[in-house]
Structures are given as structure tokens and as C-alpha cells.
Amino acid sequence: MTNTPPRLTRLTFHSPLSEARAQNLVHRLTRTTPTTPTTILDIGCGWSELMLRILTAAPEATGIGIDINSDDLTRARQNAESRGLQQRAEFVNESAIKSTRGPADLVLCVGASQALSTATPPHHTTEALTELRRLVTDDGRVLLGEGFWQRPPTPTELSGMWPNAAATDHHDLATLLDLTVAAGFRPEWTETASLDEWEEFESAYQADVEVWLAQHPDHPLAAETRDRLDRHRAQWMSYRGVLGLAYLTLVPVTR
Template identity: 75%
Template sequence: MTTSGTGIPHRTRLTFHGPLSEARADQLVARLARNTPKTVLDIGCGRGELMLRLLEAAPQATGLGVDLDAGDLARGRESAASRGLTERARFVEESATGTTRGPADLVLCVGASQALGDRLPEALAGLRRLVTDRGRVLLGEGFWQRTPTEDELSRMWPGAAVTDHHDLATLTDLAIDAGFRPEWTETASLDEWEAFESAYQADAEVWLAEHPGHPLAAGTRERLDRHRAAWLTYRGVLGLAYLTLVPVRAAR
């Protein structure tokens, strides 16, 4: 069982570290595999679940996952080994900022654009540099479904600001400005968000209910309550777009 290092079960109910259902993951993998990538680069890969599924669907491909979380990378390697993908999947612990990895036929960047730059245009320029001319980018990026109020922002994450995200139209325009065309645009549903946020906390919530007098209970309760209050505030306000992007080739 995965724990947080304190003995408290930690994220064992999550398959993906984001609002992504099995049905949508299957559709994404099938669509991206049809382009027959030979190389896959996963920025901020975590456990690399989506990358590994793509390697299963595209047997000609090899994959490289980049992340700073040693624990997630170790679990990714274990998962690759259990699927017989050790020879085709690598996980490296390093920053993606200014990375020289790539270009790859398929670049995954789901909830990790900040690893490529503090501003989205900078991150998108980095993604254009990391993908081959005939490749694809899967960008999973937050957007405002509506402009949050100041009161809502004060109850989200520390320092939350309207400028943290764009609306979906602006997000798509920024991708086009960076040298892409959107092949497919889809957004996480409310059900996907609720399943993700519930699974993110569920292990610790059950542990807390069973160990209310534990020395770690007070800190765990504070953390859980703070996160729940935040996500119930951005529920229906913050969206996540999954954009399949095609690089525009240079004119000849």
C-alpha cells in the first residue's frame, strides 16, 4: 500500500493524477496511437500511467517520463515492469525547465505546463520545440469556466488570482499563436473532477475517521479540510482542457 511516509495511506485510489476517466483515457490513447508515434515524451509524468498505456497501444514506440517526484517515478518503473515495458519505458528524475529531451513524436504535458515556464506562452513555445513536425502534443491545462469572484479566489489555493488561468477560447488562441492547430478539444466533466478530488483525499479521510486520537490526526484533519474547502470552491469554476495539438509545419 502506498503511504505518505507517515504511515497514512496516500492516493492509492488514483489511477491518474487529474480529472481523467477511464473512458476518456481510452479515447485519448486510441486517438494518439493512430498517429503511430515512435517516441513519447511525458513532461511531469508522475507515475506515467498515460504514457504506459500509449506504449501498450503503440508497440513501435519508446517512452521517456520526466518528473521530480522520486516516489512517483519508482512506482512508474514498477508499473512498467509489471506490464513488460521495462525496455521501452524510462523514467528520469530531473527538471523539465530548459530540457534538451526531444524532439518526440508525441509529447504529453497534462497538468504540468508550469514545468516548462512560469507563463503559458513560454510553456507552449517549449512544447512546440519538443515535438517533431509530424507529431502531436497532448496538453492538459486548467482554464476558468467563468471568472471567479474575489471571495472565491480567497478560498482557493494560496495566492490564487484571476491571472492564474485563461478562459478556454484564450487558451486555444495561445496554442495557435505558439505554432499549433487544435485537432481535438475536450474538457473534463464535473463527474471526472469529483471522482479525482474524492479519490485524492479518500485514503486519508478513512484513516482519520479510524484514528481520531493519533498524534498526526490534527495536522491531517487541517490539511484535508483545507483542500476540500478549496476544491469545493473551484468546483464548476476551474476546468481542465485536454487539447490535442498538431504542430504547424514551416512554409516551403
């Protein structure tokens, strides 16, 4: 069908991540470590924008991105080719559970810890950290992007979030950091997405479809699309300022 809603064309990163923070992350992960990473593993990579930028900054490195969304992987391959990175970036459609793709010098897992565990939230975080320790080299780094509660959500806020949302779905930041230490890491750097980053992400997540809907109010897909957009916006308004995302640069403790 022609004139179907576009998909995520306004998003550079599939997370609340600004250009400034992305640049700082790339610099930290390629320039301030004892050795420049030569192998990179991106768990739940999506279109792998951050890994591609790291590959550009680390010309000796190769990377593997893992995801189960074929559309995102196609976009990743196209982006890699457009930047001349197709020989150094591989993207595979497979589960990350018990992955044999490591160990790598740098492991990225941004908003994708659930891909490493079959446990229910928030217990999946503990299992994911154990897997990340297994998948990273002893002198490597892990970049973990993980959700946390900035404050305890109220019952009203929870009722407007995702289906069956519960206060136990996430840890607070202090508990999350304690879990990284218990899993065999030291947190080299702790930072959290700002409200501006969240608003840019959530707006860009829906912006192109909102414009499409305004221009095609009588399209056969309009009603379904309108319901989806309105539902997501209501969820966002419920977790806005409550749900945070931590970007943790983790150093594995020598075994």
C-alpha cells in the same frame, strides 16, 4: 512510523480523467495520426499512467517520463515492470526546464505546463507552449492538459482557493486555444473534463486518507492530516465548477 497515511492509492490518473476519455485519447494518439508514434515524452509524468497505456497500444514505441517527485517515479517504474514495459519506459528525476529530451513524436504535458517555465501564471502557459513546439517532431502531436476558468471567479471563490489565488491565474478556454495557435499549433481536438471526472478525481485524491483518519483519530499525525484534508476540501469547494481542465490534442504547423 507505522500506520502512516497512505498516498494517492485510489487515483489511477493524477488528473480529472475518466477511463472512457483515457481510452479515446490513447486511440486518437496511436491510431488516428498519420504515423504511430515511436518516441514519447511525458513532461511532469507523475506515475505516467497515460504514457504506459500508450506504450501498450504502440508496441514499437519507447517513452521517457520526466518528474521531480521521486515517489511518483518509483510508482511509475513499478507499474512499468508489472506490465512488462520496463525495457521501453525510462523515468528520470530532473527538471523539464530547457529539456534536451526531445524532439519526440508524441509529447504529453497534462497538468504540468508549469514544469516547462519559470514565469508566473498565466504567462507560464505561453512559454510552455513555445517549449512544447520545440520538443515535438514536425509531424507529431502534443497532448496538453491545461487549467482554464470556466467562468470568471468571484472574490469570495478566490479567497477560498489556493494561497494568493487571483482571477489572472488562468485564461479562459478561447484565449488558451488562441495561445496554442500563436505558438505554432493547430488544435486537432478540444475537450474538457466533466464535473463527474472532477468529482471522481478530487474524491479519490483524499479518500484513502479520509478513511485512515477516521480509523486513527488519535494518531500523532492526525491533527496535521485533518488540517490538510479540511483545507484541501474547502479549496475544492471554492473552485468546483469554476476551474476547468482542457485536454487539447495539438498538431504542430509545418515550419
